[in-house]
Amino acid sequence: MIVELGHMALIIALVVSVFQTIIPLYGTACQQARLISFACPAAIVQFTALVLSFGALINAFVTSDFSVANVAYNSSFLKPMLYKVSGVWGNHEGSMLLWVLILSFFGASVAIFGGNLPEILRARAIAVQGLIGASFLTFIIFTSNPFARLIPAPIDGRGLNPLLQDIGLALHPPILYLGYVGLSTTFSFAVAALLEGRVSQLWARWVRPWILAAWVALTAGITLGSIWSYYELGWGGWWFWDPVENASFMPWLAATALLHSVVVVEKRNALKRWTILLALVAFAFSLLGTFLVRSGVLTSVHSFAADSQRGMFILVLLSIAIVGSLSLYAWRAPKIESSGTFLLISREGALVINNLFTVTGAGTVLIGTIYPLFLESISDEKISVGPPFFEATFVPLMVPLIFAVGVGPFLAWKRNNLVSALHNLIFATVCLVVVFVCLLGAPIGAVFGMALAVWLMLAVLTEWAKRVRLFRVSLFASLSRARLLPRSAYGMSIAHFGLAVFIFGAVGDNLYSTEVVRYASPGDKIKIAGHTLTFQSVTKQLGINYDAYVGKFVMENGQVIESERRFFPVEGQQTTEVGLSVRPSGDIYTVLGEAVAQDKWTIRIYYNALVVWIWIGTALMSVGGLLSFLDARLRIAL
Amino acid sequence: MYRFLSIIPLLGAIILLFALVWPILEDHNPEELPSALLNKQVPVFDLPGLDPKAPRVRSANLIGKPAIVNFFASWCIPCRIEITELRTIASDGIIIYGLAYKDDTEAIRRFLSSFGNPYKMVGLDRDGRIGLEFGVYGLPETYIIDSKGFIRYRHVGALTNEMIKNILVPLLNKLGQ
Numbered sequence: 001m002i003v004e005l006g007h008m009a010l011i012i013a014l015v016v017s018v019f020q021t022i023i024p025l026y027g028t029a030c031q032q033a034r035l036i037s038f039a040c041p042a043a044i045v046q047f048t049a050l051v052l053s054f055g056a057l058i059n060a061f062v063t064s065d066f067s068v069a070n071v072a073y074n075s076s077f078l079k080p081m082l083y084k085v086s087g088v089w090g091n092h093e094g095s096m097l098l099w100v101l102i103l104s105f106f107g108a109s110v111a112i113f114g115g116n117l118p119e120i121l122r123a124r125a126i127a128v129q130g131l132i133g134a135s136f137l138t139f140i141i142f143t144s145n146p147f148a149r150l151i152p153a154p155i156d157g158r159g160l161n162p163l164l165q166d167i168g169l170a171l172h173p174p175i176l177y178l179g180y181v182g183l184s185t186t187f188s189f190a191v192a193a194l195l196e197g198r199v200s201q202l203w204a205r206w207v208r209p210w211i212l213a214a215w216v217a218l219t220a221g222i223t224l225g226s227i228w229s230y231y232e233l234g235w236g237g238w239w240f241w242d243p244v245e246n247a248s249f250m251p252w253l254a255a256t257a258l259l260h261s262v263v264v265v266e267k268r269n270a271l272k273r274w275t276i277l278l279a280l281v282a283f284a285f286s287l288l289g290t291f292l293v294r295s296g297v298l299t300s301v302h303s304f305a306a307d308s309q310r311g312m313f314i315l316v317l318l319s320i321a322i323v324g325s326l327s328l329y330a331w332r333a334p335k336i337e338s339s340g341t342f343l344l345i346s347r348e349g350a351l352v353i354n355n356l357f358t359v360t361g362a363g364t365v366l367i368g369t370i371y372p373l374f375l376e377s378i379s380d381e382k383i384s385v386g387p388p389f390f391e392a393t394f395v396p397l398m399v400p401l402i403f404a405v406g407v408g409p410f411l412a413w414k415r416n417n418l419v420s421a422l423h424n425l426i427f428a429t430v431c432l433v434v435v436f437v438c439l440l441g442a443p444i445g446a447v448f449g450m451a452l453a454v455w456l457m458l459a460v461l462t463e464w465a466k467r468v469r470l471f472r473v474s475l476f477a478s479l480s481r482a483r484l485l486p487r488s489a490y491g492m493s494i495a496h497f498g499l500a501v502f503i504f505g506a507v508g509d510n511l512y513s514t515e516v517v518r519y520a521s522p523g524d525k526i527k528i529a530g531h532t533l534t535f536q537s538v539t540k541q542l543g544i545n546y547d548a549y550v551g552k553f554v555m556e557n558g559q560v561i562e563s564e565r566r567f568f569p570v571e572g573q574q575t576t577e578v579g580l581s582v583r584p585s586g587d588i589y590t591v592l593g594e595a596v597a598q599d600k601w602t603i604r605i606y607y608n609a610l611v612v613w614i615w616i617g618t619a620l621m622s623v624g625g626l627l628s629f630l631d632a633r634l635r636i637a638l
Numbered sequence: 639m640y641r642f643l644s645i646i647p648l649l650g651a652i653i654l655l656f657a658l659v660w661p662i663l664e665d666h667n668p669e670e671l672p673s674a675l676l677n678k679q680v681p682v683f684d685l686p687g688l689d690p691k692a693p694r695v696r697s698a699n700l701i702g703k704p705a706i707v708n709f710f711a712s713w714c715i716p717c718r719i720e721i722t723e724l725r726t727i728a729s730d731g732i733i734i735y736g737l738a739y740k741d742d743t744e745a746i747r748r749f750l751s752s753f754g755n756p757y758k759m760v761g762l763d764r765d766g767r768i769g770l771e772f773g774v775y776g777l778p779e780t781y782i783i784d785s786k787g788f789i790r791y792r793h794v795g796a797l798t799n800e801m802i803k804n805i806l807v808p809l810l811n812k813l814g815q
Contacts, residue, residue, distance in 0.1 A: 233715075240715055273640075277647055284651070291658070319655050326648040333644040370657065386713045386777075388740065517751045593752070604752055 003068055006056020007147040010097075013049035013104070014137040016042055020107075020130030024123040028195075036119055039126040040111035046133060047108035050101045054088075057097060057146050061088050067153035070094060070146045076159040076570045078545035086170035092310075093146035095173060099290070100136045102174075102181040106210075107133065110185060117206055124192035125185070132184055135317045143310050159545070159570035168228035176221030176248060180286040182214025183251060186258065187283035190276045191325055194332040199276060204266035207279070209629055211262060215255045216625035222248050223618040231578050236515060236589055236606040238614060241390045246369045247289030253362035254282035257355045264348050268413060270340030271348070273333045274355070280325045285362065287318045292369070343415045350408030357401035364393045395445075402452055402503070405496055406459035410466075424466060428458035442511055449507035456500035464493050491628030498620025505613030512586065512609035519596055520603045529607035531588060532556050538592070538601060545570060551592035551601065553579060563590045587611050680707070680787050681771035685737065685761030688746060695735065695761030700783045704813040705733040706806070707781040708757070709769055711741040712749035714777040720796035721753045727802055728756035732810060736760040739769045739777055782806065784813045 020042035027035025057070075061084050066072040074091040075084055088094045107129035114122045140146070189207045193199045225248070230238040239245060258278040264271040291314045342348040368389050406428070410421040422429075432455035439447040465471070467489065468481040516528050520535045527533075536552040546566040553561040563579030579590040586609035593602025685695045700707070708724065710717040728734050736757035738746045743762065750760070763769050772781065782791040791809055793801070 235715070235718065242715060273644070281647070315655075315658060318658075322651045322655065323648065326651050330645040330648045334641045370654075386711065386740065388713070515748070517748060594754070602752070602754075 002056050002059050003065065003147050003149075006053045006060075007145070009049045009053035009056065010137065010141060010147070013046050013053065013100075014134060014141060016046045016049060017104075017130045017133040017137060020046060021127050021134055024127040024130075028120050028123055028127075033119075036123045039123040039130075042130065043104070043107040043111040043126045046130070047101075047104040050097075050104045054097055054101050057094060058085060058088050060147075061085060064157065065153075066155070066157050067149055067151070068146075069148045069150040072150050072154050072157045074157065074159075076157040076545070078570060079159065079165070080544050082167070082170060083165045086165075089173045090169070093140070093144045095177075096136070096140050096144055097146050098174060099177055099181060100133055100140065102177050103129065103133050103136065103184055106182060106185045110188075114206075121189070121192050121196065121203075121206075124195055125188040128188035128191045129184060132188075132321070135320070139310075139313050139317065143313050156570070159568065166228060166232050168224055168232065172221060172224040172228055175217055175224060179214050179216075179218030179221050179255075180248070180251060180289065182210065182217055183255060183279075183283045183286050185210040186214065186279045187325070190279035191328065193276060193336075194325075194328050197332050197335040199265065199272040199336050201266050201269050204262045204275070208259075208262055208266065211255060211259050212625050212629040215252075215259055216622050216629060218248065218252045218255060219618055219622045219625060222252060223615060223622070226618075227615060230611070231580055231589075232575070236513075236591075236604075236608060238509075238611065241368070241387045243369050244289075244293050246365050247292045250362045250365050250369075251282055251285040251289060253358045253365070254278060254285050257358040257362075258282050260351045260354045260358075264340075264351050268340035268342065268348055270338045270342060271352070272336050272338045276333065276336065277329060278355070278359070280322075280329060284318075284322045284325075285366075287314075287321055288366075291315055291318050342413070345411065345418045346415050347408060347411045347413045350404050350411055353404040354401060354408070357397050357404070361394055361397045361401075364397065365390070368393070399448075399452065402456055402499075405499065406456050409460075409463045409492065409496075424462055425459055428455050428462060431455065431458055446507050446511040449503060450511065453500050453504035453507060456503070457497060460493050460497045460500065487631035488628040491624045491626070491631065493624070494627065495621045495624025498617045498622075498624055500617070501613050501620060502617025505610045505615075505617055508586075508610030508613065509608055513607055513611075515604065515606040517602070517604045519600050521599050521601070526603065526605055528588070528605050529586065529609075531607070533561070533588070533590070533605065535601075535603060536560075538599075548577075549592060549595075551579070551590070551603075553590050553605075555581065555588065561588060561590050563592045565592050565594075582612050584612060585609070676789055676792060678789060680781075680783055680789055681768065683737075683761070683763075683768045683771070685763055685768060688738075688743060688760045688762065692759075695737070695759045697787065699759065700735070701787045702785055703733060704782065704784050704810050705735060705758075706810075707735045707737060707772075707783055709737050709739045709763075709772070709774050709777055709779040711739045711777050712745040713741065714739075716796040717778045718749075718753055720778050721756060723797050723799055723802055724756035725754045727807070728758075732807075733758050737763050737768060739763050739774060740766045780806075782809055782813070 020039065023035050023042070024039035027033075027038065059065075060068045060071050061075055062081070064071065064075060064077055064084070066075075070091060070093050074094075075087045079087065083090075089098045107126055110117075110122060110126055110129065114125075117125075186207055189203070189210070193203055222245075225245070226238045229240070230236075258275065261271050261275045261278055265275050291311070340348075344352075406425065407418075407421055410424050411418075432451045435454045436447060436451040439450055441447075467485060468478045470478045472478075473481075512529075514529050516526060518526070520526060522535055522537045524535045525532055526535060532555075534554045536554050538549055538551050541548045541550050541564075543566065546568045548564045548566045550562055550564050553563070555561065559581060561579035561581050564577035566575045566577060567573075568575070576591055579592075581588040586607055589606040589608055591604040591606075593604060595601050680697050680700055682697045683695075684697070687693060687695055706727075710721070724734055734757050736759070738760060740763070742764075746760065746762075750757075761768075766774075772779070776794055778796055780793045780797055781789050784790050790813060791805070797806070
C-alpha cells in the first residue's frame with residue numbers, strides 16, 4: 001500500500017512540475033500576477049510529493065519488502081540497517097529518484113528563501129527548474145520505475161554490491177548529487193536572465209550563494225568519493241581518472257570558473273555573457289555526467305546499470321537542455337551589455353586567467369573522457385586513453401592557474417601594476433626557489449609541484465598579513481582588523497590555502513610513495529619507508545552478512561593494523577578492507593591478498609606519503625566555500 | 639560580431655552531441671562491439687616479452703590450439719577485477735596470451751605479482767600499435783582465436799563469470815573439437 005502511495009506521489013510530482021513550468025511562463029508572457037505567483041507553491045508541492053515518494057521507497061527497503069523489484073535486486077534481510085537505507089540510492093532507479101528529489105529541493109528553496117528576488121525572475125527560474133524536473137520524472141516513471149512490483153516475491157533479496165556497503169558510500173552520492181543538481185539552480189537563473197534579456201550586478205549577487213552551495217557540495221562529494229575509493233578499493237590510489245570521476249570533476253571545474261567570473265559581474269559589471277554561458281555549461285556538464293554514468297556508453301567500475309534505452313532517453317534530455325539553452329543564448333546574449341572595462345593586469349584579469357585555465361582544463365578532461373567515442377564516430381579509428389593522457393595534458397594547465405591564484409588577490413580591480421603586486425611575493429618566491437633546490441634530484445615535475453604548493457601557501461598568508469597590516473601596525477590593531485575582515489575574505493583565503501595543501505599532498509604522494517608486494521607467512525617482518533611491520537596472524541571471523549579473514553600487522557611502536565578480506569555469501573563477492581594507519585607524514589596501508597598456500601598470503605603494503613593532506617586540503621576548500629556562502633546569505637538578508 | 643560569436647557554443651555542443659549520438663544510433667552496445675576483424679586472420683605481431691630473456695610473443699604462437707588474447711594494462715582498473723576470472727579459467731587449462739597495452743615493464747610486473755598472473759605469455763605493446771591493429775577500443779579487451787589463427791569472438795570490457803561460463807568456455811570447447 002505504502003509502495004503504491006509512493007508511486008502515486010511520484011506521478012503527482014510529474015503533473016505538478018508540468019504546471020509549474022507552463023503556468024508561470026505563460027503568466028510572465030502575458031503579465032498576469034496571479035499566474036506568476038503560482039510558481040512558488042507549485043515548487044513546494046512538487047518537493048513535498050517527492051519527499052513522500054522517496055520516503056515510501058526507503059520504507060520498502062527498511063522493511064525488506066521483496067515484492068518491490070528494486071528492493072529484491074538490491075537488498076537482503078541480512079544487510080545492516082544503515083546499508084538498507086543507503087541501498088535506496090545504491091542502484092539506478094533509486095539514485096535517479098534521489099536526483100529529482102534534490103532538484104525539487106532546490107526549486108523549493110528558491111521559492112522559500114528567494115523572497116528578495118524580483119517576482120518575475122523568480123517565477124521564471126522556478127519554471128525552468130520545473131521543466132528539468134518534468135523531464136527527469138518522465139524518465140523515471142517510464143524507464144526506471146523504482147516502485148515496480150515483482151511477482152512472485154522472492155524469499156530473500158540479492159543483496160547490495162558489497163563494495164557499496166560502506167559508510168563513505170552511504171554519504172557520497174547524496175552530497176555529490178547536491179552539488180551536481182545544485183548547478184541546476186544557477187542554470188535556471190541564467191535561463192531566466194536570458195529570457196529577460198538583462199543581467200544586472202544584483203543578478204550576480206542573487207545567484208552567488210547558489211553557486212557557492214553547489215560548489216561546496218561538489219567539493220565535499222568528490223572528496224568523499226575519493227576517500228572511499230582510497231580505502232575501499234584497496235589499490236592504494238585516490239584518483240584514477242575513471243570516467244565517472246571525470247564526470248564529477250568537469251562540473252566542479254566549470255563551477256569553479258563560474259564562482260570566480262560571477263564575482264567580476266557583481267563587482268565590475270563585466271564578463272556578463274561569459275558568466276551566463278558558464279552557468280549553462282556547468283549544468284550541461286552535470287547532465288553529461290549523468291548521461292555518461294547512466295547510459296553505459298562508457299563502461300566503468302561505477303556504473304550500476306548499462307541500458308541503451310535509458311541511455312537514449314537521457315541523451316534526448318541532454319540534447320534538448322543543451323541545444324535549447326544554447327540556442328536561447330545565441331538569440332538573446334547579444335542583447336546583454338557589459339559596461340565595465342579592465343586591463344589584463346588587474347583583479348579581473350587574474351579572474352579571467354582563472355576562467356581560461358579551469359575551462360580549458362574541463363575541456364581537456366571532457367576530451368579525454370569522450371575522445372574514444374568521438375574519434376570512432378568520425379573515423380572508425382579506435383583508441384584508448386588512460387591516466388598518461390591526463391597527466392600530460394591536464395596537469396601542466398594547472399601551473400599557470402596556480403600562479404594566478406597566488407598573484408590575483410594582490411591586484412586591484414580595473415588596473416594595476418604587476419611589479420608592485422609581485423613585490424609582495426618576494427619572500428614566497430625565494431622560498432619556492434629554496435624548496436626547489438633542496439628537493440632537486442627527484443623527478444623535476446614533482447619537485448616543481450612541491451615548490452609551487454609552498455609558494456601558494458606563503459602567497460595566501462602574505463596576502464592575509466597585508467590585509468591586517470601585520471607588523472605594520474601594533475599586534476592588537478592587526479587582531480582587530482582581522483576580526484573585522486568579511487567572512488568572504490576568509491573564505492577566499494582558506495579555500496586558496498586548501499588548494500595549496502591539496503597540491504602538497506597530491507604531489508607528495510606522487511613523489512614519495514612506495515609499495516611492497518610479497519608472499520608472507522605470520523611472523524614475517526616487512527620493511528617499508530623506514531618502518532618495520534610484523535605480519536602477526538590471520539584469523540577467521542564472522543560479520544553480520546559476511547565471513548572475513550582478518551590479517552593483523554604490528555608496527556614497531558606496537559600499533560596494530562588490521563586488514564580484512566571479506567566474503568559476502570548472498571552477493572557471492574569478495575571485498576578487501578584495507579588496514580590503515582593514518583599519519584601526517586604518510587599512511588601505512590595494508591592489504592591482505594589471497595592465500596597462496598597453507599599459512600602463506602599475498603601481502604601488499606603501501607606507504608602513501610602525505611595523502612592525508614589531500615583530504616585536509618579539499619576539506620579546507622569546502623570550509624572556505626561555506627564561509628563565503630554564509631557571508632553571502634548575510635548580505636542578502638540585509 | 640557578437641551575434642556571430644554567440645552561436646559558437648551552440649555549434650560546438652551540436653558537434654559534441656553528434657559524437658555521443660552516433661554510437662547509439664548505430665545500435666552500438668559498447669560491450670559487444672563487432673570487430674572488423676571477426677572471422678579474419680589475427681593481425682601479425684611480434685612483441686618483446688616481459689623479461690629481456692623471455693621469448694618474443696608472436697602471432698605465430700597462436701596457431702595450433704584455440705586461445706584467448708587479452709589486452710590489459712596496470713593502469714586499467716576493470717582489468718584488476720577481470721584478472722581474477724582469468725586466473726580461474728587459466729587454472730582449467732585454457733591458454734591466455736596477455737598483451738600489455740601502453741604500459742611499462744615495472745608496472746606490469748607489480749600488477750601481475752599483486753593480482754596474479756593468468757597468462758601463458760605476456761607481450762609488451764608499448765606504443766599501442768598492435769592494439770590499434772586489433773581495433774582495441776578500451777581496456778580490457780578479449781579475443782578468442784581458433785586453432786588456425788582466426789578471430790572468432792571479441793569482447794570489450796571486463797569479462798564476468800557468467801559470460802565466461804555461457805559464452806567463452808562453450809565457444810572454446812567447440813573450437814577445440
